[in-house]
Amino acid sequence: MSILRVIRDGARTGEENMRRDAELLESHRPGDAPILRMYRWSPPAISIGYHQDESGFDHEAARRDGIDVVRRPTGGRAILHAEELTYSITGTSPGPLFGDTLNTSYQLINRALLRFLEMLGIQADVSEGESRDDARGMVCFKSAGKHEIRVGGRKLIGSAQRRTQGVFLQHGSILVGSAHCDLPRYLRPGTRGSEMLPEQLLALTTGLGELPGSFAGMKSGEVDDLMADAFARELGLSLEPY
Amino acid sequence: MVPDDRKYTQEHEWVQVDGDIGTFGVTDHAAGELGDIVFVELPGVGDEFSQGDTVGTIESVKAVADLFLPVSGEIVEINEAAVDSPEMVNSGPLDDGWLVKVKLSDPSEIENLLDAQAYQDLLGG
Numbered sequence: 001m002s003i004l005r006v007i008r009d010g011a012r013t014g015e016e017n018m019r020r021d022a023e024l025l026e027s028h029r030p031g032d033a034p035i036l037r038m039y040r041w042s043p044p045a046i047s048i049g050y051h052q053d054e055s056g057f058d059h060e061a062a063r064r065d066g067i068d069v070v071r072r073p074t075g076g077r078a079i080l081h082a083e084e085l086t087y088s089i090t091g092t093s094p095g096p097l098f099g100d101t102l103n104t105s106y107q108l109i110n111r112a113l114l115r116f117l118e119m120l121g122i123q124a125d126v127s128e129g130e131s132r133d134d135a136r137g138m139v140c141f142k143s144a145g146k147h148e149i150r151v152g153g154r155k156l157i158g159s160a161q162r163r164t165q166g167v168f169l170q171h172g173s174i175l176v177g178s179a180h181c182d183l184p185r186y187l188r189p190g191t192r193g194s195e196m197l198p199e200q201l202l203a204l205t206t207g208l209g210e211l212p213g214s215f216a217g218m219k220s221g222e223v224d225d226l227m228a229d230a231f232a233r234e235l236g237l238s239l240e241p242y
Numbered sequence: 243m244v245p246d247d248r249k250y251t252q253e254h255e256w257v258q259v260d261g262d263i264g265t266f267g268v269t270d271h272a273a274g275e276l277g278d279i280v281f282v283e284l285p286g287v288g289d290e291f292s293q294g295d296t297v298g299t300i301e302s303v304k305a306v307a308d309l310f311l312p313v314s315g316e317i318v319e320i321n322e323a324a325v326d327s328p329e330m331v332n333s334g335p336l337d338d339g340w341l342v343k344v345k346l347s348d349p350s351e352i353e354n355l356l357d358a359q360a361y362q363d364l365l366g367g
Contacts (some may be wrong), residue, residue, distance in 0.1 A: 146304060
């Protein structure tokens with residue numbers, strides 16, 4: 001059986017997390033075994049999408065609160081990473097496992113994420129999409145784009161992908177608590193999304209910590225084991241440490 | 243339908259040659275696959291590239307994809323309208339949504355690209 005390489009990376013700074021993901025993509029060659037990396041963020045960090053305008057962010061306020069600001073190699077909108085599990089997958093596309101397109105790779109990874117949630121006792125579904133207008137806003141968890149995972153209509157997992165020369169990196173945030181809702185506090189007045197209240201974001205999102213299921217009683221190492229197992233089963237691969 | 247007035251790449255890009263100028267863009271398939279395109283990042287006029295170099299990126303709501311220039315040469319024009327209104331790449335990837343024009347430094351490179359039939363075959367007939 002082919003292998004899935006696994007990195008259990010624990011908590012790192014935003015800069016280190018994004019550098020590690022970028023390096024995994026950079027060194028990946030078509031046909032290499034896919035790599036699943038699981039990590040967390042310490043201190044909390046705001047990640048900004050690859051093309052997003054940085055001037056809308058209040059860097060001083062973030063610094064004052066001990067929050068790093070870092071740019072992602074992937075697209076999409078800003079996220080405040082604090083209470084979440086984060087995954088990244090580096091793989092080959094076009095290719096037999098993840099298929100030939102952006103959509104086939106998203107679909108397979110989503111099936112693995114849904115399986116992980118099922119193993120936690122959580123029933124989730126995949127959203128159909130959002131408008132181009134929402135996609136130009138600043139706040140990622142404000143709306144659910146195509147391929148994003150929801151529970152009861154509220155967004156639980158947001159993901160983004162970078163594709164280059166036959167390989168891709170997809171990473172995503174699996175919300176656990178509600179700390180991501182503080183993001184608008186770090187947007188400058190007048191920037192789209194800065195008017196949002198944490199309660200409004202809270203109503204649109206959910207986290208593993210508030211959902212029924214087995215997550216509450218688990219240690220972080222056990223959660224990583226379960227996620228790795230879900231990916232290995234859905235992808236039909238055997239696990240091997242990186 | 244894949245127009246036969248230009249050449250294609252496996253990365254779902256196209257080049258149309260007029261004299262020593264090649265116009266470069268992404269195909270219908272690429273634009274449809276990416277979904278709603280929200281950012282286009284292009285090089286500067288005067289920049290020089292070799293065949294296969296990354297010349298920019300294109301971002302949709304779900305992905306950032308690198309753009310690879312399939313021919314060597316110097317950028318002589320970029321489509322500012324597509325930078326300002328990236329949705330043009332969705333609505334007309336083969337015409338109004340072109341990305342850059344390049345002065346070819348080695349026109350023979352065009353021969354190595356896919357013709358319409360080969361590109362159609364790549365798309366699965």
